[in-house]
Amino acid sequence: HIRKILCRDRADKDSKIALLGQSFGGFCITTYLSLFPESVSKAFITGGVPPLVDGPDAVYQATYGRMLSRNKQYYERFPRDVARVRSIMKHLNEVDVALPDGGRLSPRRFQQLGISFGFTGGFDSVHQLVFHAANDLESLGKLSTHTLTAIAGSQSFDSNPLYCIMHEPIYCQNGTPSLWSAHRVREAQFAAEFEHSWDRIAASGEDSGPPVRFTGETVYPWMLDDYAELRKLKDVAQGLAEYTGWGQLYDVDVLAKNKVPVAGVSYYNDMFVDFYLSEKTAQAVQGFRQWVTNEYHHNGLRDDSRVMTYLVSLLRGDITDL
Numbered sequence: 001h002i003r004k005i006l007c008r009d010r011a012d013k014d015s016k017i018a019l020l021g022q023s024f025g026g027f028c029i030t031t032y033l034s035l036f037p038e039s040v041s042k043a044f045i046t047g048g049v050p051p052l053v054d055g056p057d058a059v060y061q062a063t064y065g066r067m068l069s070r071n072k073q074y075y076e077r078f079p080r081d082v083a084r085v086r087s088i089m090k091h092l093n094e095v096d097v098a099l100p101d102g103g104r105l106s107p108r109r110f111q112q113l114g115i116s117f118g119f120t121g122g123f124d125s126v127h128q129l130v131f132h133a134a135n136d137l138e139s140l141g142k143l144s145t146h147t148l149t150a151i152a153g154s155q156s157f158d159s160n161p162l163y164c165i166m167h168e169p170i171y172c173q174n175g176t177p178s179l180w181s182a183h184r185v186r187e188a189q190f191a192a193e194f195e196h197s198w199d200r201i202a203a204s205g206e207d208s209g210p211p212v213r214f215t216g217e218t219v220y221p222w223m224l225d226d227y228a229e230l231r232k233l234k235d236v237a238q239g240l241a242e243y244t245g246w247g248q249l250y251d252v253d254v255l256a257k258n259k260v261p262v263a264g265v266s267y268y269n270d271m272f273v274d275f276y277l278s279e280k281t282a283q284a285v286q287g288f289r290q291w292v293t294n295e296y297h298h299n300g301l302r303d304d305s306r307v308m309t310y311l312v313s314l315l316r317g318d319i320t321d322l
Contacts, residue, residue, distance in 0.1 A: 016041035020308075022301050023048040023272065026264065027170060027249075033285070034251040037260050044311050045264035046301040051277035052250050052284060056171035056181040060218065062274035064190045067216040070117040070271055075211045078127050082211045084134035086201065089212050091137055093198035099152045100145060102228035107196040109226045112155060114214025118271035119299045126214070129154065157219075158229040165230075165237040167219045173249040180241050182218035217272045258286040263315040265307060268294040289314050 007015040018041050021029040026048020032040060051059055075082055089107050091097075097105040113129060116122035129151055136144045157164045168178035186194055194213050195201055204210055221241075224234040262285065266278045275292070282290040291314055293300075300307045313319050 015039075019043040020046070021048055022046045023298065024170060026050060026273075029262075030255070030281070030285075031249050033258055033260055033262065034249070034254050037254065037258065040260045042315060043260060043262040044308070044315070045262065046307060046311070047265065047267055047270055047273055047298050049264050049266055049273065049278035049281050049290070050250070051171070051274065052252060052281050053171060053277070054174050055176040056168050056178055057185055059171060059274060059277065060182045060185040061189065062277060063216060063218075063271065064185065064193075066269075066271050066274065067114065067117070068193060068213065070216070071114070071211065071213040074114075074117060074123050074126070074214070077123055078130075081127060081130050083208070084130050085212045086209070087137055088130065088133050089196070089201060090198050091143070093196075095142075097143060097148070099148050099228075101152055101158065103152060103158065104226045105143070105148065105151060106222070106226050107198070108215075108220065108222060109155070110151070111194065111196060111212070111215045112218075113151070114216050116154065117214065118216060118297055120297050120303050122297070125154065155227075157223065157227050161229055161233055164219045164223055164227070165233055165240055167217075169240050169243070169246070172243075172246040175244050175246055177244050177246075178241050180219075180221050183220045186215075186218070186220075252284060255285045258288070260287075261289075261315055262287065263289040263291070263311045265291045265293060265296075265300065265311060267296050267298060267300055268292055270298050272298045 004015075006017060016039055019029050019032065021027070021043070023046075026045035027050040029043050029045055029048075030050050033043065053059065088110060092105060092107040092110055099105050103109075113126050116125050129147070132147045132150070133143055136142065136147050152158070168181050171181075172178055194215055201209070201212060221238070224230045224237055230237070264282065266273075266275050266282065268275050279290070279292075282288045291310060296303060296307065310319070
């Protein structure tokens with residue numbers, strides 16, 4: 001419908017549209033190539049070649065592993081943050097901390113700062129929050145309003161509630177419910193690695209011990225209590241998590257016969273869209289021209305105009321030595 005409106009004054013031969021999709025936009029393009037390929041003239045995908053799965057479990061099994069690697073790199077860069085984060089987690093386990101916007105800074109919500117690890121400059125931004133929070137506790141015995149406001153401002157779920165409640169359903173097709181996939185996978189396979197309870201963290205030594213790890217682009221049912229703006233959507237979010245009426249997102253038979261020129265970049269260290277799952281999809285789409293690079297994180301398109309320039313050259317056939 002949108003394409004028809006955009007192209008209503010064009011001749012039939014010019015009524016196709018060219019598509020550019022970043023992250024979830026790449027998922028949408030792949031669906032478009034599955035269901036309406038005759039409407040697309042060409043397509044570019046950046047950091048968003050989707051996994052051809054029916055549900056998100058396989059996605060989180062892969063991305064939790066990637067998150068462990070990013071945590072290791074973070075603490076190698078800021079080793080003194082090991083003690084700082086442990087002190088913050090101890091405080092958050094012992095004190096119910098209210099945020100200025102009415103939300104709650106629980107230990108698990110604090111761990112969600114790790115979503116920034118997936119972007120250029122993310123380590124530095126998290127380190128600044130950790131440094132100021134730990135300094136508050138040392139000098140004031142509590143977290144200052146300034147620090148709490150900065151932490152809340154770095155988390156976008158209150159201002160973008162659909163990011164939370166629709167994040168897992170975007171992977172669901174053919175009747176498969178998400179059932180809070182990231183939560184289930186974490187509890188079943190990664191609970192110890194992403195521990196949030198101070199009693200269990202302190203078992204390794206209260207003043208020293210292994211680092212407390214941050215989580216990444218994952219959503220959980222407890223967020224509907226901790227984030228002020230998500231509370232009103234609690235029933236909706238639960239309904240979406242249990243919904244089994246999802247239709248088909250991708251047609252592998254159509255993709256295997258694809259005739260639309262398409263080029264995409266997959267970031268090898270992408271924390272949000274697993275490279276190996278993306279590679280399988282790229283191989284399943286006929287004619288897909290895939291560029292693999294470790295130069296960028298998930299926000300490569302926004303970080304460097306070279307990304308788009310390279311993809312255009314790749315699709316045009318100027319680059320042939322991949």
